[in-house]
Amino acid sequence: MMGAHWVDVTSPELKGSPFTETFIFGSYDGKVTFWEQMITRSYLKTSPTLDKQIKLPAQYQTPGYYPTRYGIRTNTDGSQDITLDSFVKR
Template sequence: MGVHLVDSTDSSLVPGSYDFTQIIINGTWDGRHTFTEPMVTRDWLLTKPNLEQPLKLPQAYQKSGYHPTGYAVRVDGQSGDYVVALTGMTMRQAS
């Protein structure tokens, strides 16, 4: 699973008192970025959220390819399925 990283500038991350409902996790393995993951709690999903937020973007990319610029969490009105998605996939060049 590698190393899980969170944004240390997030003012809601207070050691010992943080009760997260949703957060973005980035992961690395062997020094390389391997994933960006919206992590949410089941209780928060049951509130049927409708969230669309931009991601904080890195100053450089290790690998050229499509990278997300945002994420969304919602409930599909027709199927009732929960949708947790990375959005705004944009081509970025390794730098």
């Protein structure tokens, strides 16, 4: 009942590398319902810094602002910011 999850088939975890993080899209009833970073807790414990481009769809169902990048920043106090960034109008 969660709908379909769509992942980039060129992602390293689908080619034998350990899964640490990836970006997915989700759909339900023929409509895109979410964009999501998937990150393992063990990866977050390594205090990573990450800034990656999102492979964007060719078309959008609903006009609006969409992220083009996602990231993880580990702050000096140990807290972490997990972000969707660089929104553009589509």
